[in-house]
Amino acid sequence: MSYQEKKNIVSLISTVLIFGFYCLYVYERFKDTILEGEALFRFWGAVILILIPITIVAKIIIEIIFIIINRIATREVEPSFADELDKLIGLKAMRTSYFVFILGFLLAMGALVLQMPPATMFIILFLSGFVSEVAGIVSQLYLYRKGV
Amino acid sequence: MGQSHISNNVRNLRFNHHEMTQQQLADQVGVTRQTIVAIEKGKYSPSLELAFRIARVFKLPLEDVFTYEGADSTNK
Numbered sequence: 001m002s003y004q005e006k007k008n009i010v011s012l013i014s015t016v017l018i019f020g021f022y023c024l025y026v027y028e029r030f031k032d033t034i035l036e037g038e039a040l041f042r043f044w045g046a047v048i049l050i051l052i053p054i055t056i057v058a059k060i061i062i063e064i065i066f067i068i069i070n071r072i073a074t075r076e077v078e079p080s081f082a083d084e085l086d087k088l089i090g091l092k093a094m095r096t097s098y099f100v101f102i103l104g105f106l107l108a109m110g111a112l113v114l115q116m117p118p119a120t121m122f123i124i125l126f127l128s129g130f131v132s133e134v135a136g137i138v139s140q141l142y143l144y145r146k147g148v
Numbered sequence: 149m150g151q152s153h154i155s156n157n158v159r160n161l162r163f164n165h166h167e168m169t170q171q172q173l174a175d176q177v178g179v180t181r182q183t184i185v186a187i188e189k190g191k192y193s194p195s196l197e198l199a200f201r202i203a204r205v206f207k208l209p210l211e212d213v214f215t216y217e218g219a220d221s222t223n224k
Contacts (some may be wrong), residue, residue, distance in 0.1 A: 001181045003182070003187070006224055079180040079181075079182070083178070083179040083180050083181075083183050084183070084194070084195055084198060085179070085180070085182065085183040085186060086180070086183075087194055137172065144182075146191065147186060147189070147190070147191025147192055148186075148191070148192050148193075
C-alpha cells in the first residue's frame, strides 16, 4: 500500500472519529436544552464554526502521529511535494466533494421549502459537510487504487 | 478511469538501464515513486511534459517509450 493510500485511510478514520465524538459531545451537552428562534440559529452557527478549528487541530495532530508511526514501522519517507498525479487526484476528489455538498445544500433548502423545522435544515447542512468530506477522501483513495 | 489506451515499457527500460529503481527514475523526472508505479501499471497516462522527461532519461524518442494503442480504432 502506498503512502498516499495509508494517509487517506488515516484521514478517513480521523474524520469519522472527530465528527462522531464532536456530535456525541454536543448531543450530551445540549440534549435537554430547548432552543427556538434566534437562539437556535446562534446554537447551530456555533456548532458548525467550533467544529472547523477542532477538526483542523485534531487532523494536524493525527497526521503528525501517523507520520512518526509510519516512519518508525516502515522507514518510508513521506513525499515532500505533490506531483501532477497527486494534484489531478486532489482536483477530482474535490469535485466529488463539492458535488456531494451541493446535493446536501439543495436537500437542506428543500427541507425549508417543505416547511420542516429550521433545525432539520441545519442538521442536513451539517451532515452534508461531513458526508462531502468523507466522499472526497474515499474518492481520493479510489483514484489512487484504480488509477486516473 | 483505470486502464488507458497508452501503454509503455518503462519497466523494461528501467531494468535495461543499469536496473534503475522506481525511486531513481522518479527523482530524475521530478515526481513521486507512486506516480512511476501508476505509469508502469497503466493506471495513469502522464502529461506530455512528464512523458518527454521520462524518454529523455532513457535517451530515446517518445514513441519508443510510450505507445498509443487506440490509434487505429479512432482514425477509422
